[in-house]
Amino acid sequence: MPENKVIQYDVAIIGAGPAGCSCALALRNAGLKVVLLDKAAFPRDKVCGDAIPGRAVKTLKSINPDFENAFKQFPNKCETRKTSLFYKGRSVTFHWVREAYTCTRMEFDNFLFSLVKSHTNTDVHTSTIAETFTANDNGFSISIKNSGTVINTKLLIGADGAHSLVAKQLANRTLDRNHHVGSVRAYFTNVADTDNHATEIYFDKQFLPSYLWVFPLPCNTANVGFGMLSSEIARKKINIKNTFYSFIENNPQLKLKFKGAIQQGDLEGFGLPLGSKMGIMSGCRFMLTGDAASLIDPVSGDGIGNAMLSGKLAAEQAIRCFKDNNFTAPYMKEYDSNLLQAIGKELKTHYSAQRTLSQMPFLLDIIFFACKNKALKGMIQKML
Ligand SMILES: Cc1cc2nc3c(=O)[nH]c(=O)nc-3n(C[C@H](O)[C@H](O)[C@H](O)COP(=O)(O)OP(=O)(O)OC[C@H]3O[C@@H](n4cnc5c(N)ncnc54)[C@H](O)[C@@H]3O)c2cc1C
Incomplete structure (x- = not known):
């Protein structure tokens, strides 16, 4: 990242995990000037169960079937076809129809990150910590830690995970x-x-x-x-x-x-x-995706699939915003409603199941x- 510079982008994505990379991949043909920032150097680890849910693979396919095929060719993974539950010495096994995998996050996230680098024109900056997000008339100014550089963006996508600074600063997110x-x-x-x-x-x-x-x-x-x-x-x-x-x-x-x-x-x-409690997901000129929007399934703990889907839906909303030149908070709500339509009912049902069992x-x-x-x-x- 160059020192002491002001750089202008159409879309700035904070975080290159599954949510941020999916968003960048889905924006690849939009003709927008996109920057993707991550505080880590890749490949990077992320504490996780490493189960790659069917929704993650399906979302990758919906962005581009070639990306799904590339993942299918990817060697360092296991295809998981069943889940065994154990309780009081007994066990029961469920066989799944939808394909799912396990793959370390070090490998999986780096796979997605490599797709962004090789298949998009996104400006990618790693080891770059986005620190503050200040609203101005044309979007946001993002200050980069330990650097004089300021990024100005018309649209900001928070994909910065469970400790999201974007969610804290723009949506007053606190831990519940x-x-x-x-x-x-x-x-x-x-x-x-x-x-x-x-x-x-x-x-x-x-x-x-x-x-x-x-x-x-x-x-x-x-x-x-x-x-x-x-x-x-x-x-x-x-x-x-x-x-x-x-x-x-x-x-x-x-x-x-x-x-x-x-x-x-x-x-x-x-x-x-x-995702049993989803807070603010968007506002004037910003959207939150993945863990930054609290989208993890309350029963399975799966968050990768929902993160990728939200990243893709945020990209689709971004394209509509630029087409209609409308970045207002009410207009952004279409992102919220598309996301809720896709996963809201499932999250609600699974939350009820979690509560009932406890x-x-x-x-x-x-x-x-x-x-x-x-x-x-x-x-x-x-x-x-
Ligand atoms: C113990 C555990 C087990 C889990 N098991 C599973 C599982 O088996 N399957 C599953 O589907 N889900 C699982 N999850 C959930 C899953 O890990 C998350 O839902 C998923 O990582 C969300 O992706 P994301 O892109 O939103 O965030 P992340 O993957 O966390 O990516 C966020 C990125 O933002 C970057 N970042 C953060 N702050 C900044 C900043 N200020 N500036 C620049 N970059 C920044 C980070 O470096 C990171 O690369 C598990 C979670 C935990 C904690």
Whole structure:
């Protein structure tokens, strides 16, 4: 990034994760001058379960089928076709129709980032921290940390993740612990009995509806993690890192599974802003996408698919704004309504399921019992 310069753009995207990269990819033929900024140097890691949901692949395809094909050729991933749930020594397996994958975020996000660099005219700046966003008559002035450079943009897209500065400064976003999950994850090798096509979810009566996940990755590696509603962590004064290890130690199936397992690297923590409470998503000359807009599924914890979809929808709204020369807050609401139409009902249903299970944990016993019946199991699978 050049020093002491003022640079003018049509669209500035803050954050090159799945939301920001999808937005840049979807703007590739719009004829707009676009800049994508990220504070990290790529490839960069992001604490995650590394499950790439079907919606992520579908969104990539809708942006350009060639991008989806490129991902299908991408070697460092597992195709996951089923999920096994474990509770009180029992298990039930659901087989999925929609394709899904696991792939480390280091690899997946760098794949998306490389697509932006090779298939768009976007100006990309990494190791660049956007610090303040000041509204002016023609958009926003963005100041870059430790640099005299100012970026002026007609339209600002906040894709800067769970700790979004754009959301804090423009939408007064604060952390709501009732709609936020505190989570930890670590990589392990040598976890016994893992199937490269199956994700595994372990419940414990003490922590319902929270769960511990074991997601397979290439090279005999698994992504293992645990998350809990932040309000519960605070109320019960839980140390989430200790809980992660004691969950494995106290669950007979997991204890056996992890007997010869070797942890690779640290157990790392990060927050998940849940889509059970979506705040402001847009305003005059700005839109929020992905975690910056709190779009994570309250049951599955999936956020990559919704981040990518919101990035794409924000790009489509940006194109309409420039075509109609209208950047007003009411006009931006079309973005909100398109996003809500696409994922609002699903987020609401899953939030109800999460609440119901936390109030009536015995329902999980009923679900496991009902799954002995093929027809009932089919009905349950449709609700998931
Ligand atoms: C423990 C855990 C497990 C999860 N597991 C899954 C899972 O298995 N599957 C799934 O679908 N989802 C999962 N999620 C959710 C998923 O990680 C997020 O929903 C997803 O990363 C959102 O993408 P994003 O592009 O909005 O944000 P991010 O991926 O966080 O990207 C934001 C980008 O913005 C950059 N940035 C931030 N601030 C600035 C700034 N001021 N200036 C410049 N750049 C900035 C960051 O460096 C980053 O690259 C999990 C989350 C956690 C915490």
